[in-house]
Amino acid sequence: MRRIARLRSLALAAVLPVVLCACGGPEGGAADDSAEAVLVTAEVLRENVDILYGLASIERYNPPRASRLFAYAYVALYEGWVRGVPGLETLVGRLNGLDALPEPEAGVAFDWPTVALTAELGVVSLILEGAQPFSLFELETFVERQIEARREAGVGGGVVERSQEYGEALAEALSAWADADRYAERWDLNEYEPGRTEGSWVPTADYGMSIPLNQVTQMVQLFEEDDWREVRESDELRSEWLSDRMLLTARPSTITNPNTALEPGWRHLRPFVLSSVAEVAPPGPYPYATDPESDFYRDAYEVYRVSKELTGFDFATGHYWADLPAQTGTPAGHWLKIAMATVEQNEV
Template sequence: MKQFYFSLSLLIVVLFSSCNTENPTIEISSEDYHHAVDKLTQIMVHDIFSPPVASRIYTYSNIAAYETLNQESSNYHSLSDQLNNLSVINPTKTNDKVNLKLASLIAYLDVAKDLVFSKEAITTYRDSLYQHWNTLNPDELEAAQTYGTTISQQVTTWMQKDQYAETRTMPNYNIYSDDPSRWQPTPPSYTTGIEPHWSKIRPFVLDSAAQFKPQRHPEFSLEKDSPFYKEVMEVYTVNREMSQKGDESPEVLIAKFWDCNPFVSVNKGHFMFAVKKITPGAHWVGICKIACRQTKTDFEKTVYAYTKISLGIADAFISCWDEKYRSNLVRPETLINAYIDKSWAPVLQTPPFPEYTSGHSVVSGASSEILTSIFGEDFYFEDLTEVQYGLPIRPFNSFRAAAQEAALSRLYGGIHYRSAIDIGLDQGIKVGTLVNTKVKFLK
């Protein structure tokens, strides 16, 4: 009998020990996804991607994550056959217990790596995660890698047909013209217009870049009683009044908060250097993160939110850039220096592309509609996106209120006329509304 109890006790110990040695499940949280998005943003700031190109990087990376997560979801639809030319994704599972959250994050990083210049930086980040996950459960990691990369490769194949590569070989913007209404490069670096062929990029949801072609801006005129000249004078007058109030005036603070210029040239004596910042799209991606954290969203909703806002931002840039190089309108700085006050300078550095419509306005309008659809009306949040650049937190009572301020900031910055702001905001709202109504995310 003693031998029986000894054998039974030994069996229990062995079984208990066996259970304890099983590899634990790799837990992936919303914070892991936020960290990956933040890492991609940091790399894009370092690589100095233009706002339109940055929007493309965010969108394809998030789509890869979303599709990996939601091929068999009971809550979310796949985006296959919903986005332009995205055919059905064919997933390949090595077993029925693939960690979809882990695979989703792997797919995100896999696509992101192909899109940035600093591939080593994102590879190092990814490999550090792989090393940690491998110590927890190597089999689970291997299965997730196989599944995630199977889908990310299909997204990459679709991505490679969006005309981006073709636009890299198209001619630069022709800046030579005697027409005073035509955009010209501006101080201090006089950079040639960026991404003049962006309207040729395949949209994600829009039926074409010109789907929401805005009404024409006021007819160019330097006659003092003309609507256009009055808009020029508004920019001049508002900025003169702001300068009298000083750098701490509410208008100056708003302008600087929403600057989001990824490459500001600074002259110091004989030296010129760049101050790197996030793009307008990255600012709204940051607001998305704030809303997700504030509402404690789960992993699935977090990926959904990032994907949906990325789609809106990307199509907003395509829509906006289509109009910019169609209207080719001169910036306030050029006209004011030539015809009104040669010593005048805007609060913000004028970005290197035509004026109409305002990119901040279009992107903010689209983003605010999409975030409102996800998190609701009257969503109070404190925007700390710019804290890392030495700017204070700004509170907002809704996403739409933030969008209206972002749009108006371009007047305060001295880089846009009133029409580009107001009509651009409406243009963006139309893009955001289209994403909200046309793309079915939720089942």
């Protein structure tokens, strides 16, 4: 039963934006369960998702880092709203390490959209600490605009200020919880060393050149080692050297090898719901083999064969799901957009 409860919590955490849309009600602002809930419109949440998606792209977050940003942001948004929507339950005690959060003062009114957005902004500000100065501007502007809309809707100034103070208290507590997930220690905890035996993975694109696109962005085109020698000796960039392996980065930057292991220390971070990542460990890979009759050879050859027969539709599908850092909000952001599209299509 405990495992089922934990899995339910995981499912809830994964669809928080959809839950917030689905559980709205008429506008109101008191603090107890008998109070009227405040409607979370799909339009407002869509803009919120779009802004965070853009943040992950601007900051060139890789998929694990982007997923962490989205997860903590929407836990904060949910916890800021949950006490104003009858039927929803707090995630305190359901997510690992989240043992307590500040409670609102009893008997006084709060404006839950203001609480939620203030909490979200505070948590995102912590996660983006050290980011580019303009990265938070759009989210800050969005929050200010939404709070001003609440005032225009008739929410009193005292209620707004009280709600902002409570949202800030939630943000402080949630930020402390996020800060304890070992994210900052992940490189110190990493003992990963690439294998050196036959069949071990090795980088295949060590070389690249920077092509400025505008004042703030450059493209880094990656080359095979043999092609790179020709590139350096040529006066032109020939089309046969180009491939889909490229990065868009902010200028200036240094060219690094993107084929190094991605966040190998991530497995040491505190999971949100699972006791350990071992609970959902996938089956191990086939053992390396060169025998054409082996499972490994068969599957590897299938990938090779298909790669030689790609159609225009295949390329379009691949680009749609590529979700490269700096080009999109990564797979986590992509799935959030799909969830929001589902909300809008079904008029939740």
